[in-house]
Amino acid sequence: MSQYQAPLKDISFLLKHVFNFEQHAQRCGLELDGDTALAIAAEAGKFAKEKIDPINRKGDTQGARWNDSKVVTADGFKDVYQAFCDGGWSALRFPEQYDGQGLCSVVSTVVDEMWHAASFSFALCPMLTNGAVEALLTAGSDALKQTYLKKMVSGEWTGTMNLTEPGAGSDLAAVQTKAVPHADGSYRISGQKIFITYGEHDFTDNIIHLVLARTPDAPKGVKGISLFVVPKFLVNADGTPGARNDVRCASIEHKLGIHGSPTAVMLFGEQDGAIGYLVGEENRGLEYMFIMMNEARFAVGLQGLSISDRAYQHALAFAQERVQGRAVGEDGSQGKTIIRHPDVRRMLLSMKSRIDAMRALAIYVSTQKDLAHSSSVPELAKNAAQARVELLIPVIKGWFTETAQRITYDAVQVFGGMGFVEETGAAQYYRDARIITIYEGTTAIQANDIVGRKTLRDEGTAALSLIDEIALTVASLKKSGNTADDVVANRLEQACAALRESISWILANGKANPRSVYAGSVLYLELWGVVCGGWMHALRLLAAHEAGVAPDDLAEKRASAQFYAEHVLTGAGVLASTILHGGDSALNFPDTHWL
Amino acid sequence: MSQYQAPLKDISFLLKHVFNFEQHAQRCGLELDGDTALAIAAEAGKFAKEKIDPINRKGDTQGARWNDSKVVTADGFKDVYQAFCDGGWSALRFPEQYDGQGLCSVVSTVVDEMWHAASFSFALCPMLTNGAVEALLTAGSDALKQTYLKKMVSGEWTGTMNLTEPGAGSDLAAVQTKAVPHADGSYRISGQKIFITYGEHDFTDNIIHLVLARTPDAPKGVKGISLFVVPKFLVNADGTPGARNDVRCASIEHKLGIHGSPTAVMLFGEQDGAIGYLVGEENRGLEYMFIMMNEARFAVGLQGLSISDRAYQHALAFAQERVQGRAVGEDGSQGKTIIRHPDVRRMLLSMKSRIDAMRALAIYVSTQKDLAHSSSVPELAKNAAQARVELLIPVIKGWFTETAQRITYDAVQVFGGMGFVEETGAAQYYRDARIITIYEGTTAIQANDIVGRKTLRDEGTAALSLIDEIALTVASLKKSGNTADDVVANRLEQACAALRESISWILANGKANPRSVYAGSVLYLELWGVVCGGWMHALRLLAAHEAGVAPDDLAEKRASAQFYAEHVLTGAGVLASTILHGGDSALNFPDTHWL
Missing domain, CATH: 1.20.1410 (I/LWEQ domain)
Structure with a gap:
């Protein structure tokens, strides 16, 4: 296996010269200079390479397992998750008020690319937590924020998104999970959710599920969906996990890829109903979910960039090493590795040129996200930036993920027969990548x-x-x-x-x-x-x-x-x-x- | 799982109207009318649907296993292989002189498409035997033909192609396996071959390996490669399998797809040298192999058509059944299944239009193969047909197999999240298809x-x-x-x-x-x-x-x-x-x- 190298050189070029990060940070009122941003990127690159990348293969070969009604993650995953949180990486993008580091979208994009590249399956856990945190930040009551945010920002608890049901995939109007109001102001949630990423795992003491459900008198269709927080363990007054809530994982899926990431079937309210807490107002769940979904879609697009780069690096290392035939039009003095073959060069540059484009575009959209969220930017400019972000989110999600299919495909092709046997790892990127044109909204x-x-x-x-x-x-x-x-x-x-x-x-x-x-x-x-x-x-x-x-x-x-x-x-x-x-x-x- | 349907309607249209099979058969001097050809196709379609298709999932989920130094194929494979041979399907295309049925290339193409569609992994075994039979027919001595052909045509013994070595994949000039002449006219073969499809299995009593190797004084490069027959068991004078030859399977690969097909590492001559018999003349091995390879490349192209059609049928069945959201611009009265969604229709017709094109082209090339091999066709026309075949073999192999990637990809996409979980079977076609742009010569x-x-x-x-x-x-x-x-x-x-x-x-x-x-x-x-x-x-x-x-x-x-x-x-x-x-x-x- 090749070792993952964070693309620091390209990131430096992009931040310094293409997007002028110093000026961007000033404009957004951020107290962060370019050198610090690059230092963070370098540190993240080191963590991705030394800690996360080495567990990636085990995530695939061993996978998350369903064992005695519990999910056991692959060797190393739990420890690396702990180190990830200890290093403060889970808190990077969130407000300081909740013990976050308040870093901007540009920096978090640069860093998130590395997590996904080093281990797609691993990085899904913090990615989902991020989505849940965004939803609570956007629409959660103060009480919900106080109860959950700090623990989720620190990574002590993780978050999930429970949207899909057997009959409700692309069409969320078909959601059937029920939420019945309870006298104490909470709700009782019952129903089945499927395809829940990290819906159950062994990393943390608690898991905070965000769940779409319908109240009894809700209008039909998407306008009758509300969003609820359903913790795995109810939270005591002192903030510690208390009684087990009536929500459990029934099984995990056997999937084409991302074996390291448990994909759960979740059952809510098999007994008395799972206790849930309304986020924001009733019937506005889809609206909140869309805020979170925009983040999630951007993140999935980024996964496309990440896995493309990882597959490219892996194929490149092989092409620079494997000797096989003399290249056409050469006498061998330029080297005899397969990178000299015109078609191998074509495939590699096809990957690289698209990766270059995607990374730049991801950072560009991040600058617009920063502008849209900054209080120092005039309203008109904020709105323009937000419109730009909204226009480009489907492009990031749709085009990056489709492009990743071609790139991971070509990466296998560079390996030839060795790409089809699982031992080289090229096939894993190809399999892992297959999900990203499907989840968080198909292409x-x-x-x-x-x-x-x-x-x-x-x-x-x-x-x-x-x-x-x-x-x-x-x-x-x-x-x-x-x-x-x-x-x-x-x-x-x-x-x-x-x-x-x-x-x-x-x-x-x-x-x-x-x-x-x-x-x-x-x-x-x-x-x-x-x-x-x-x-x-x-x-x-x-x-x-x-x-x-x-x-x-x-x-x-x-x-x-x-x-x-x-x-x-x-x-x-x-x-x-x-x-x-x-x-x-x-x-x-x-x-x-x-x- | 959907059930495989042989594309008899399209085949009938193609044979009757597009390629005028009656006239074609007459021109080639074949004693076969169109109705008989279609009756054979219908019978094959029945066998493919009822016998082969049902074992395909087991081939994937259970796979061929390496057990106590033996290969155990998946449940049902051995029995279906026996039924396949009993039905005379292994003998379809070969000369009557060796107990074949002497059918033409058009019919064998039509029928082979069905085997690969019903179970890609299963059909690889007869496909490789076909290649070995072709090589012996082309260049084998009378003695070799007498010893091996009838048993291979009947399927009682299977054949393999041993080309690749760890250092010799696309570049066969690098083949290092040795063949030393022996006093009795045979050779002693020693070396390691990898990626040998059905190099070991439990279907039959004997396996006949065709092996590329170098004699001691052979010129360097591709002009010093000879072709040998190396049986797993030496053949007694009465034609029965005798002593074990010095060739064994060391292990089988863990692969991205075609789990049902054992891909073997073969060791020749660990002790005294495996006994091998020269096919044709020394140093002309590559030439013979190319004759066989043209057949094999055509067959792999056909696999591209087959798996495309199977994946298409599977996705179509899902699209006709799954209800999810109302289609844009419709009120639901046209049905509410996802086939009403414009993009799903686009994907399905994208698959179908390419499949239609591929099936026609495969049959077209088969008509040219028939012409090129017929003794009733004038020399000039034979040569023209052969030139056409040679021009189009790389198109069949390269374009069909690349097209199959897109089609099996889209088939997963039609399934959405259900395509990414292995249980629906959509992912299997996608995984299985990945090998075909690699083996028998990459794209x-x-x-x-x-x-x-x-x-x-x-x-x-x-x-x-x-x-x-x-x-x-x-x-x-x-x-x-x-x-x-x-x-x-x-x-x-x-x-x-x-x-x-x-x-x-x-x-x-x-x-x-x-x-x-x-x-x-x-x-x-x-x-x-x-x-x-x-x-x-x-x-x-x-x-x-x-x-x-x-x-x-x-x-x-x-x-x-x-x-x-x-x-x-x-x-x-x-x-x-x-x-x-x-x-x-x-x-x-x-x-x-x-x-």
Whole structure:
């Protein structure tokens, strides 16, 4: 197995030169300079490499096990979780008021990438806790916050999200779990939830479940869903875990990947009803959940980046080592490892150029999240930043995760036959990655989101405003006088035109012909990803010129951008054409004739 | 689990109307009419559905196990293998002289698709035996043929292909296994082979290994490789298995998929040397192996079609059953299952349109194989057919198997979260499929083949001759007076132009700039697949018109072809552009800067 290396060099380039972190921090009123941010990243990289990465294989091969009605996590997971909390990593992003470290989204993004890369299965636990903390911060009463937040921020207790039921997956309107008000102001929750990540485990003394359920008189559909806190152990007045609540894990799933992460079937209220506490107001659960879901979707997108980078590093190490045949057009003096083969180089740069684009975009969106949440930023700018975040969350979730499929696939391919046997570990990344286009909303759900809520609802305002901004970057790159970059500028310009064409068509047909529009929604989402990735490459090139990086560093960034331009951006026109013309065949297909 | 349905309706359409099997059989001098061919297909479909499909899940969940130095196959495998042989299915394609049934390639293709679809892991055993039989038929001495062929044709003994070694995967020049001549005319083989499919199992009394090895004075590289028969048990004069030969299985691999198929590490000659018998002449082993490999590559391509169809059927059954959310733009009166969602329809038709194209192309290539091997066909036509087969083998292997990745991926996606848990079986197809772009030559090896041996070597003759033929189909479709088909004709015409442009560029740059050419080789291979698939859709439409099929049948074929035109053929131009311009970034990438 190769050893995970945190991408500190790229992070440093991005923070210093592409996104000017010093200026960003000042603008957001953060007391954090660039060197400190990079020092935190370096420290996280060390922890990820030395502590988390080594347990990852065991997580896969041994997995979380269901043993005597308990979940036993893989060897090392519990200890590393403890070390993770002891190091303060669980508290990074949260307010100091709850013993968090109050760090900004940019830093937490940089660091979270490393956790997921080092062990996807492990990092899911803090990721879910983060989501639960966000929900309580957003909508929890003071009492709930006092009772739960500090323990969750410290990692002493973990959190879960209980949305899915056997009959309610993508369609949360179908949630059936019940919540009956009790005289003392609490509720009695009963029902079954499935696919609950870290719904049960052996890391901590308590687990705090956030659960979607319906009160007795709730309206039908999504407007009748409320959010509840259901702790595994009720909390005593002194804050210690008390009586066992009526919620239990019935079993865990046997899955294609992320074996280290227990995926639980949860039963609420088999006896008297699980005691739950309303978060915010009744019937607004989905609204709160969406705040949390935006965070979760961003995090899952980040997992796409992470596992891509990990798989890339693993394949790269193999390609730099494995000797197999002389490369075409070479005499062997350039080395005889398979990285000399043109197609292996193509695969590696295909991975790298997409990873470069994704990492930059993740940090870009994080800057917008910071702006949207900062009290020092004027209202107008905050709103603009928030609109940008909301537009791009489905892109991060949908495009990163789909891209990760291709990258982890190529990584196996670089290994050849050795990639198909489990012993090399290449297959694990491929298997683990498969979940991310499904959970927290499938790619189609993200696509519906970007078509419906993010394009049609504001008549394309947020979308076109971003494309206008990308056009400015294109113009700057063209003016920069580096003719070698023209191909990037030109391909990006063409891709933007394709995106504009798609938007116009979607706006024109959204009402009259919604099924045709939605038949192309996944392609539209992909087109957004393609364009945003190209934008990031353009920004990277501009920053590299401005910073006057060393020739080889420039060559690296340029090759990555050129590859992206010729292999990815060139696909934009076809995506647009297919969005416009490709829907009807599937819609009109005679349903009696599928077989 | 859904139950496998052999695609008899499509096969009937293809044999009757698209490829005119009656006429084909006459031309090849075969004593087989269309009804008999379809009756055989129906019988095979029944066996696949009723006998093989039911053991497939057990093959995955239980797998072949390594138990007390023996391989124990999954429950049911051994019995079904026996029934398979008893039914005469192992003998289908082979000469009557060896107790085969002498059926043609078209019929064996149709039937083989079903075996692989019903259980990929199971069908690998007869598939490997077929390859070994082909090698012996081609190059074996009369004595070898007499000793082995009847038992292998009947399935009483199975065959294997022993090529790969730890240091020799894609590069067979690195083969190190030794073969030392012995006074009695046999050889003593020693060395280690890995990734040997069904190298050991419990189906039969004997296993006949075909092994690549080097004699002591052999030239270096691929010109010094010879082919040997090494039986597990030496064969007595009366044809019964005798003494144990010095070859054994040391272990089997733990793999991502095809768990039911034992993948063995084989040790030859740990004691005195395994007794082996030369096939054909010394140092011509690779040549013989390539004959066998062409068969094997075609078979692996077929596996791509098979697993695609199986995964499609499975996803379709789920989509027709699962209720989840009301589809956009509908009021629910069209049904509430997820097949009403535009994106689910898009995924299903994406699968189906590619499957339709692949199945037609597999049968088309089989007609050419039949022509090339028939003694009733004039020499010139035989040669033309053989050239066509050789051009298209890498397309069948490379494009079908890559396409299968997308299809099995989408099939999991249709299942959503239920696809990621192993219990539904969707994940198995996805895992099983992962091997086919690797074994029998990775996609890059197929791509090298189509660039080097199939395009550059004859200066594009075979390639351009096929494109000229496709142009005739385009012209016919345009003339057919069905304007609804114009989009198919036009997109196919544009795709052909893109392919011609790529060929010209490859021919112009093959010598001067081979690394740039090979950097785009996988894209060139894909472009071939895209164009050939479009050709098949055009032929299907023409045949449907000519046959005057029912309106719904025409609508089905038309929707499939239109989808293919708008979603697949449209990508041809970008592939050509990337072939021409996309290579240099990867080739020039500074090797010190990958991380």
